[in-house]
Amino acid sequence: MMSYTIRDVAQRAGVSQSTVSLVINDRTNVSPDTRRRVLVAIEDMEYYPRHSARHLALAKGGSIGFVLTEQFFRVSEPFYTKILLGAEFEAAKQGFYTLLSRAKEPFEYPKDIPRFLLDRSVDGLIVAGRAPKRLLKFIKEKKIPCVLVDFKLPSYNTNHVLIDNLSGSKEAMNHLISLGHQRIGFVAGSSTHPSILERYEGFRQVMKEHYGNSINDIDKLTYLNEEEASPQIGREGALELLRLPDPPTAIFACNDATAVGCYKAAKELGLSIPDDLAIMGFDDVDASTHLDPDLSTVHIYKAELGKEAVRSLVDRLENPDQPLKTKIISTKLIIRGSCGGERTPEINYF
């Protein structure tokens, strides 16, 4: 198990450690012949530099941290998991390791700080979905390079990778309108999350533009709940709206998990989808294709969000003095069976 070190290689190649190091790190100023001898020795001995030693010498280890709120692991819909996988993929491609940490909620101050931040295991980190303010404050104090994904906080300046929720939402709404719907309901959980707020804003804008609906009209057709978006919330919200004297003919759910609950509500009330009620989701998680009829929704390029986050972070790591950057990733409307219209050909959108 004990294997060769740089010293062994140097000895075998008849050069100094420094020279081997130069070769390993692909520096110039090594004669072709020396380089060759070293390379041969490395090959022969199957030498590979220890990560920990480089890390210590360089004061950086080529690892990035990924912080995800505990709750998002519980959620069955693997939304953030896909972002994580995308991040891990891009990180690996760029030669970085990814370390994962679950942010506790509630967060206790020094106790719950991710260990990899304390022991300097990571060079920087990605925070997805949301994070305790106290943790964010710590990150800022320690000046740890950081990028926020699908999350932002007023006046918290750092790199961001965000979803173009507003455009996605308006596109979805316009589709519904093009199908002739006039009374469209909006059902949302997680109603304080910036992404949900933007989707809501899209809903409102389109309603106003098209029908000049009064705020009051729109409010009647809106169900907002601060609790985590879920099928339960979707069901509640849909039931509430559908029992209105003048119920909506279409419901735009803030995400697919919520839409699942709208299906349940429709079923309970004996409404058939899409004939009696059209439903539109947001996210395009796996569940959407399992529903019957399958759900029209707004696709989010989840893996891509993760990849962009890594690119953003690596960029920051390499150029610390750059201005902060925010990347907005577009969405794609996917028409399936839950609201009529011509189906979008099914391609694998990662």
Place this chain on the structure above:
Amino acid sequence: MMSYTIRDVAQRAGVSQSTVSLVINDRTNVSPDTRRRVLVAIEDMEYYPRHSARHLALAKGGSIGFVLTEQFFRVSEPFYTKILLGAEFEAAKQGFYTLLSRAKEPFEYPKDIPRFLLDRSVDGLIVAGRAPKRLLKFIKEKKIPCVLVDFKLPSYNTNHVLIDNLSGSKEAMNHLISLGHQRIGFVAGSSTHPSILERYEGFRQVMKEHYGNSINDIDKLTYLNEEEASPQIGREGALELLRLPDPPTAIFACNDATAVGCYKAAKELGLSIPDDLAIMGFDDVDASTHLDPDLSTVHIYKAELGKEAVRSLVDRLENPDQPLKTKIISTKLIIRGSCGGERTPEINYF
């Protein structure tokens, strides 16, 4: 950003580095008073030992690797992802970091070896689902502590964490039989995977025991496909069996993804579930509750598999000379709406 080292703490506390180290590592032989002084200095300075330095000095870093075949990331059903999350959870609890690696398929020998194995970033690893033989050989050659999860290879001796597929399969079959089904079909993809073979074996055993069916009878009711289990395969298989002159009244799918395809087939043939056709799955992935009717299936404690894998590995790391161990994790039959019978109360089985 530059922060205190053990030397700074020593200076502040008026002791030597060695003493600080002893305190940090909670060793005996430090006078209460000295310990206190050191602790205070650590607190005051918010000192935390660098991971890389400990790693180098100790020749082990408290990280474990998790190897997953590339294909399993593509699969939309997050089966292995949940195992990974469980592993990550337990690892964190035990103070280990988890590093992830995607095993390429096909695997090219030295090129595709996970880097964390080469650069000694991990102390041991967990391999889930399957892995290239050449990689397994490398692991064995290098004597890297390793545990295989939901996978085994004849004569590959190492620690294992496996699913009790045989019992799970027989329990599911017995349930179907208790409902009066006599002609039960078995539809499988990934038919060479040890877990699928065991489920198949359970199917055969029960069929033989109960009806003394001839191998021939059973074979007629069996659809096996070596390709990755999927809805497509499930649909094909179900269609094939359902078009038999004497079609099955129930189908046992090798996993839930396959069962999804069986639903499609039933729908195409105008069969209603569970009245015309009962369907039983295996895995209990999220999709199963989204189906209509929701799928009766055999629950696998995915996170628990991951956790046990970590425990097994840590155990191995701490006691290298122990005998090899195999842990078999039981399953749980969950009755929902796809085959009749009294519903299992829905609890969150993690």
Place this chain on the structure above:
DNA sequence: CTGAAAGCGCTTACAG
């Protein structure tokens, strides 16, 4: 172009 030396921040025998 190459080597000797110091340093990264820890741990661990070994003295005392």
Place this chain on the structure above:
DNA sequence: CTGAAAGCGCTTACAG
């Protein structure tokens, strides 16, 4: 119980 010293395996000025 405590400290001085060496070592873990790299990288990086600095000489030459």
